[in-house]
Amino acid sequence: QLVESGGGLVQPGGSLRLSCAASGFAFNSYAMNWVRQAPGKGLEWVSSISGTGGAIYYADSVKGRFSISRDNFRNTMYLEMNSLRAEDTAVYYCAKEGRYYSSGTYYNEWGHYFENWGQGTLVSVSS
Amino acid sequence: QSALTQPASVSGSPGQSITISCSGTSSDVGKYDAVAWYQQNPGKAPKLLIYEDTKRPSGISDRFSGSKSGNTASLTISGLQSEDGADYYCSSYAGSSTMVFGGGTKLTVL
Numbered sequence: 634q635l636v637e638s639g640g641g642l643v644q645p646g647g648s649l650r651l652s653c654a655a656s657g658f659a660f661n662s663y664a665m666n667w668v669r670q671a672p673g674k675g676l677e678w679v680s681s682i683s684g685t686g687g688a689i690y691y692a693d694s695v696k697g698r699f700s701i702s703r704d705n706f707r708n709t710m711y712l713e714m715n716s717l718r719a720e721d722t723a724v725y726y727c728a729k730e731g732r733y734y735s736s737g738t739y740y741n742e743w744g745h746y747f748e749n750w751g752q753g754t755l756v757s758v759s760s
Numbered sequence: 761q762s763a764l765t766q767p768a769s770v771s772g773s774p775g776q777s778i779t780i781s782c783s784g785t786s787s788d789v790g791k792y793d794a795v796a797w798y799q800q801n802p803g804k805a806p807k808l809l810i811y812e813d814t815k816r817p818s819g820i821s822d823r824f825s826g827s828k829s830g831n832t833a834s835l836t837i838s839g840l841q842s843e844d845g846a847d848y849y850c851s852s853y854a855g856s857s858t859m860v861f862g863g864g865t866k867l868t869v870l
Contacts, residue, residue, distance in 0.1 A: 637822035639860035666859075676761070676798075676806065676849050690857040731811055739819075745853035746796035748817070 635727050636711045640754030643717055647758070651712040653727030653751060661685070661705035664730035667712050669723035670753075677723075681730065682710065684742050696722075717758045724753040764789065764850055770821055771868040777838040780865045782850035783831060790831035794853035794866045797826055800864075801846045809848075810835060812842035837867070847870040 639651040653665070667679040680701040681690045687700055700713040710727055728751070731744035765783040772778040789795055795813045798806035806865065808817055810826035813833060823838045833852070837844055850862040 652868065675864040676861040678851070678861065681859075688857070689841070692858065708863065726805055732807070743857075745792070745794040745859065746808060746811035746851065747798070747806070748808055748811075750807070752805055 635729065635749060637725060637727050637751045637754040640725065640756045642675065642757045644760050645718060645758055647717050648713070648715045649756060651714070651725055651727075651754060653710040653712075655708045655710070655727075655729070658729070660703075660708040662742070663732070664688075665710045665751070666728045666730055666747060667701065667710075667754075668726045668728050668747065668750075669721075670726070671720070671723040674723075679725070680712065688746035691708065698730065714756070717756075719758050722756060722758045724751045724755050727751045762860065764797070764852060764860055766848075766850060766862035766865045767844045768807040768863070769866045769868065770799045771870055772837075773856040774840055774842060774870045775837060776840050778813050778867065780835045780837075780848055780850075782833040782835070782852075783835070784860070785831055788854040788862055790835055791855070792853045793828075795826065795828060797824075797833075797853070798849045799846050800849065802832060806849060835844065840869055842869050 634656045636654045666681045682701045698716045703710045703711040728747035729749040731748035733740045733744040797810040800806040809824050813828045814826045825836045848865045854860040
């Protein structure tokens, strides 16, 4: 299970920290992602983090403003969002990365698909 | 990181089959066996239907199938049911550890 929290209303230029609490699986063995969806719009990948936290990736639209992290002792992933803009308004989902298997054997943590999703948390950026 | 191209809407009658296309480029859809499909009902989180172009997760009906030819992937839903009415999204690995989604397709079951 994945449960997001931390969303809310923030002014342009402000900051917000989202959390994603995970349960029911070996959290530290899975890469995790943030995916967002603006109101009435499609899905947009935002950021990914490996199971150890040693590999981190961002979409160009948030690079330099957002920071992803995780605490494997607390089974929680975070998204620190700074310099927020109106176009960052969206529901933010955390999603567990599916694993890649080769010939039925586990190969690596990057399957390039989102196996499980949280219910999302709404971030509204407005003055 | 340009979005993949999907039709805005498709429709079909119960029992029929429909296909949703997802057009990308030789840098994403055409390069990697990493297209996934998701179903999203209003106000709900997306749900994984297909991964690695053609594979179905456990618990997903075999009425849902994925295929790919060149830079275009497709999701086919056979034996259409009323509960299949939803938004459908494709995604693909786009290299350099980035992911890209399609714009989404609204399926209406007539």
